Amino acid sequence: MDTDSPFECRWGILATGWIATVFTKDLLLPPRARGVSDITHTVAAAASSSSLSRAQEFLSSVNAPATAVAYDSYTALVTDPRVDVVYVATPHSHHFANCLLALQAEKHVVCEKPFTVNASQLEILIRVARGKKRFLMEAVWTRFFPLAREVGRIVREGTIGEVRRVNAELNLCQHPEVTYADGNHRMVNPDLAGGALLDLGLYPLTWVFMTLYHTLPPFEKPTSAPAVIGTISRFEATGVDAENVVVLTFPRSIGVASSGIRVASDPQTAIRICGTKGEIQVQHPAYRPESYTLIKDGEATRKEFPIPGGGHGMFWEADEAARAIRDGKLECNECPVEESLLLMKAMDKVRLDNGFRYPEAIEKTDY
Numbered sequence: 001m002d003t004d005s006p007f008e009c010r011w012g013i014l015a016t017g018w019i020a021t022v023f024t025k026d027l028l029l030p031p032r033a034r035g036v037s038d039i040t041h042t043v044a045a046a047a048s049s050s051s052l053s054r055a056q057e058f059l060s061s062v063n064a065p066a067t068a069v070a071y072d073s074y075t076a077l078v079t080d081p082r083v084d085v086v087y088v089a090t091p092h093s094h095h096f097a098n099c100l101l102a103l104q105a106e107k108h109v110v111c112e113k114p115f116t117v118n119a120s121q122l123e124i125l126i127r128v129a130r131g132k133k134r135f136l137m138e139a140v141w142t143r144f145f146p147l148a149r150e151v152g153r154i155v156r157e158g159t160i161g162e163v164r165r166v167n168a169e170l171n172l173c174q175h176p177e178v179t180y181a182d183g184n185h186r187m188v189n190p191d192l193a194g195g196a197l198l199d200l201g202l203y204p205l206t207w208v209f210m211t212l213y214h215t216l217p218p219f220e221k222p223t224s225a226p227a228v229i230g231t232i233s234r235f236e237a238t239g240v241d242a243e244n245v246v247v248l249t250f251p252r253s254i255g256v257a258s259s260g261i262r263v264a265s266d267p268q269t270a271i272r273i274c275g276t277k278g279e280i281q282v283q284h285p286a287y288r289p290e291s292y293t294l295i296k297d298g299e300a301t302r303k304e305f306p307i308p309g310g311g312h313g314m315f316w317e318a319d320e321a322a323r324a325i326r327d328g329k330l331e332c333n334e335c336p337v338e339e340s341l342l343l344m345k346a347m348d349k350v351r352l353d354n355g356f357r358y359p360e361a362i363e364k365t366d367y
């Protein structure tokens with residue numbers, strides 16, 4: 001075997017909506033444009049639950065190779081032997097069932113965020129994936145951005161001293177009363193597990209966990225989950241949360257994560273990572289970080305990280321998933337399932353404390 005030839009990862013795209021399009025276009029960009037030569041991606045197939053023509057249109061809209069097959073059912077996609085890994089891009093409410101479908105068919109799985117509706121569902125996915133020896137990852141693309149990695153390194157090296165507090169927010173001023181007046185959009189629809197917390201809150205919570213948990217060496221990791229309290233305010237039309245604030249207490253630090261769909265974020269300081277010797281501010285938006293400012297000894301130094309190759313920045317998560325699959329790993333170091341589970345438990349706790357439960361049909365864990 002030629003050891004220099006790149007590993008080809010063959011993706012099956014499950015669902016054909018907005019993010020499936022963005023992700024698949026990124027997948028198909030030449031890896032060399034971002035300095036990657038050890039792996040390549042191909043789209044083996046895509047499936048739409050709506051119709052065959054929808055799947056065909058999707059494949060042509062992303063310029064998929066002529067060999068890519070269109071399916072009108074998710075089951076047909078996950079049983080295609082030419083698919084190595086299934087990318088799940090349905091609304092949150094469907095992730096649990098769709099991931100299970102793919103895992104039961106012995107496929108590796110990369111699932112859009114949030115992984116599931118609740119932690120109990122995720123625990124089942126993790127158990128099934130381990131039992132089947134299949135790779136499983138939540139597609140939290142932010143974690144794979146070069147900026148996020150550099151910020152993690154700066155924190156680990158102690159440049160800003162001991163990090164004692166992280167304030168992270170993701171607010172998008174979407175005028176929900178007008179934009180989502182009929183209540184059908186997945187952002188506010190309880191049947192699709194809508195609400196700011198699960199959709200947007202995941203990103204500020206990710207910054208809290210990346211900084212206050214992920215950067216710690218294994219022997220310093222807290223043995224118990226952080227204490228979590230949170231409050232929400234509701235979008236009256238459908239009852240999901242429109243705003244939320246979550247406070248997480250770790251043994252030596254505190255994280256404050258907030259998100260919402262009524263007001264905008266401060267463009268300069270979406271994230272503040274506050275250390276005893278300085279701080280790092282990451283500019284909005286929390287999900288696609290392209291610049292940060294290091295403030296130390298009275299000086300502010302800003303660094304830009306433009307996304308290379310004309311993409312959206314989703315290719316980095318795909319590259320790492322492909323490498324892990326190539327290397328026979330069952331999860332990815334940058335986005336371990338253990339951290340997805342901790343985060344899901346934090347969101348469960350906020351919902352529980354605020355009496356915010358989704359319809360039983362999407363909270364359930366039987367399969």
Ligand SMILES: NC(=O)C1=CN([C@@H]2O[C@H](COP(=O)(O)OP(=O)(O)OC[C@H]3O[C@@H](n4cnc5c(N)ncnc54)[C@H](OP(=O)(O)O)[C@@H]3O)[C@@H](O)[C@H]2O)C=CC1
Nearest residue numbers: 015016017018019020048049050089090091092112113114
């Ligand atoms: N990482 C990121 O930056 C982003 C992640 N996301 C995540 O991706 C997921 C999908 O979001 P997005 O692409 O915006 O959603 P869309 O509504 O645009 O697409 C969802 C797709 O899921 C399929 N689907 C299956 N069942 C249903 C159903 N009951 N209702 C609606 N759609 C259904 C449809 O595809 P088909 O008919 O072909 O089966 C539909 O096109 C969400 O979980 C979201 O959190 C979203 C945006 C950004």
Ligand SMILES: O=C1OC[C@@H](O)[C@H](O)[C@H]1O
Nearest residue numbers: 113172187199200203287
């Ligand atoms: O994950 C996301 O990030 C970008 C937002 O615009 C989108 O609504 C959300 O789902």
